[in-house]
Amino acid sequence: MNTLLHGRLTGLLALGAVIAVLPAFLPNNFYLDIAILAGFNAVVCVGLNLLIGYAGQISLGHAGFFGIGAYASGVLVGVYGWPPILALLTGAVVVGLLAFLVAKPILRLKGHYLAMATLGIGIIVSIVLRTESGLTGGPDGMMVEPFKIFGFELYGEKVWYWVVGVLLVGVVWLSLNLIDSPMGRALRAVHGSEVAAEVVGVDTARFKVLVFVVSAVFASVAGSLFAHYTGLITPAKADFFKSIELVTMVVFGGMASTFGAVVGAVVLTLLPQALTVFQDYQQIVLGGILMATMVFMPKGLLPTLAALLPARRRA
Amino acid sequence: MKMLATTDLSPDTTSQARRVGPPILKVEHLSREFGGVLAIGDLSFTVAAGDIHSIIGPNGAGKTTLFNLVTGVYKPSGGRVLFDGADVSGMAPYRLAARGMSRTFQNLQIFFNMTALENVMVGRHLHLNTRLLPALFRFPSLVRKDREAKDRAAQLMTEVGLEKYIDADAAAMPYGALKRLEIARALASEPKLLLLDEPAAGLNATESREIDEVIKTVAATGVTIILVEHDMKMVMGISHRITALNQGRMLAEGTPQEVAANADVIAAYLGAAP
Numbered sequence: 001m002n003t004l005l006h007g008r009l010t011g012l013l014a015l016g017a018v019i020a021v022l023p024a025f026l027p028n029n030f031y032l033d034i035a036i037l038a039g040f041n042a043v044v045c046v047g048l049n050l051l052i053g054y055a056g057q058i059s060l061g062h063a064g065f066f067g068i069g070a071y072a073s074g075v076l077v078g079v080y081g082w083p084p085i086l087a088l089l090t091g092a093v094v095v096g097l098l099a100f101l102v103a104k105p106i107l108r109l110k111g112h113y114l115a116m117a118t119l120g121i122g123i124i125v126s127i128v129l130r131t132e133s134g135l136t137g138g139p140d141g142m143m144v145e146p147f148k149i150f151g152f153e154l155y156g157e158k159v160w161y162w163v164v165g166v167l168l169v170g171v172v173w174l175s176l177n178l179i180d181s182p183m184g185r186a187l188r189a190v191h192g193s194e195v196a197a198e199v200v201g202v203d204t205a206r207f208k209v210l211v212f213v214v215s216a217v218f219a220s221v222a223g224s225l226f227a228h229y230t231g232l233i234t235p236a237k238a239d240f241f242k243s244i245e246l247v248t249m250v251v252f253g254g255m256a257s258t259f260g261a262v263v264g265a266v267v268l269t270l271l272p273q274a275l276t277v278f279q280d281y282q283q284i285v286l287g288g289i290l291m292a293t294m295v296f297m298p299k300g301l302l303p304t305l306a307a308l309l310p311a312r313r314r315a
Numbered sequence: 316m317k318m319l320a321t322t323d324l325s326p327d328t329t330s331q332a333r334r335v336g337p338p339i340l341k342v343e344h345l346s347r348e349f350g351g352v353l354a355i356g357d358l359s360f361t362v363a364a365g366d367i368h369s370i371i372g373p374n375g376a377g378k379t380t381l382f383n384l385v386t387g388v389y390k391p392s393g394g395r396v397l398f399d400g401a402d403v404s405g406m407a408p409y410r411l412a413a414r415g416m417s418r419t420f421q422n423l424q425i426f427f428n429m430t431a432l433e434n435v436m437v438g439r440h441l442h443l444n445t446r447l448l449p450a451l452f453r454f455p456s457l458v459r460k461d462r463e464a465k466d467r468a469a470q471l472m473t474e475v476g477l478e479k480y481i482d483a484d485a486a487a488m489p490y491g492a493l494k495r496l497e498i499a500r501a502l503a504s505e506p507k508l509l510l511l512d513e514p515a516a517g518l519n520a521t522e523s524r525e526i527d528e529v530i531k532t533v534a535a536t537g538v539t540i541i542l543v544e545h546d547m548k549m550v551m552g553i554s555h556r557i558t559a560l561n562q563g564r565m566l567a568e569g570t571p572q573e574v575a576a577n578a579d580v581i582a583a584y585l586g587a588a589p
Binding site: 177183184193198202203210214 | 387408409413424425426428429433439441444446447461464497503504
């Protein structure tokens, strides 16, 4: 317990420290904006990693949940005048219910049915967002009101940077807590051997559904805040390629490593910015990274690096 | 150890000297077919509480299928399984675990993505708070019980002779140690009935004898054990009763002496003149 506790606190402090000092090295709002986008992606990836990395289930539709959260905030606040926090929570509840309804029948089955079903959800969400243009603005997207709470308005990169920073630290903290708990061990056991988990009393279907719902809700919350931050959302944020991008971030950063998911999200958010020449080939580069990771570094970036360090048992 | 001298060769000492416990498991007319092939056919037998009850039979006799039927991994095509008086036929394994039944596997089913200790801690699942919110926010009560579970898991690992692997990753452990790890994990759930599927398979003579001791120690704590094992020396040495199967059907049942002397059993193992 001591080493684990130690590891958890060290990691959290390191993450907090990086987030705290980073703005000093970012010369202007352009860089701050990239950091914020990386932060949003990291929040989604930490949740997605609970599902993929720890429980061993694949979702190819998480951008759909992100999109529902984003549009829930956009539509409920913009069209119906709801308070943003209420819209965010409503989006999260809707996504949670949707995830539950989809996962409940499917996760009783073994194999890659969840991947196929989530692929379907992602595509349906993206089609609905494109076609229901009365509410969503269609393919061109919609403007989103700023986030106001208790009379304060969250505005500008400097403010949002701290909002996302705190959110990310919070989400990482929750994730680390979960993993080192009886439920977290049950999730990892599901990944390791479903039948062995069952014979010591783990209701594997229940935990698979639960982790799927949790990871979908993380994505929804990130989507809601993202919508308020950028002020403009488009269906592209909810489409299949975005889902694949999220999976790639998790796999590249390191499956079953919470900090790996953060690193993966940050690196793959920065990469397209650094390699603007690849703009037109982004999907190809992403696919290449996914394949190269699986072949050369199946554990992902952070666990692979950690294994190189001697005498550190647990990363 | 308060075990009985089951190796004593004088006939029937075991069945007469021991008080036979009430039935903990009853299998009634159980059958299971796979695509028309009968793996288990009309099989009935009873396991008394507190016994070490072995299931023997040549390869393909249906021993592992029987285990899978009893533990809910497979659903029976016909017949019933009664555990502690309740009909549990086809009940999901995790529900059976909650009723006090656990097992190990012939082909190892280890959580290789975890440490050895965590493997055993998963075995404590039923005794811990496995809800989401307490886990997310690390409620103090959850942390305290988790620490106790960790101590208990370490203790169990020591009891099965795995003390030097407590901090090891499961993936880094040798085969023989993993066999014991499965037993420790199953014990962590505090079962009333423990089914061991070939615990000595692939072990050398010394390791096999050590497993033998582990099983006796577990049985001495009052856990009923059903054992599938090919190591006849072990089976004859520790069993109170033996059920012999052949081609999915009951061949013989009785004390080790009775079964060892049974002509049908000898024929099934050695091949008989028709």
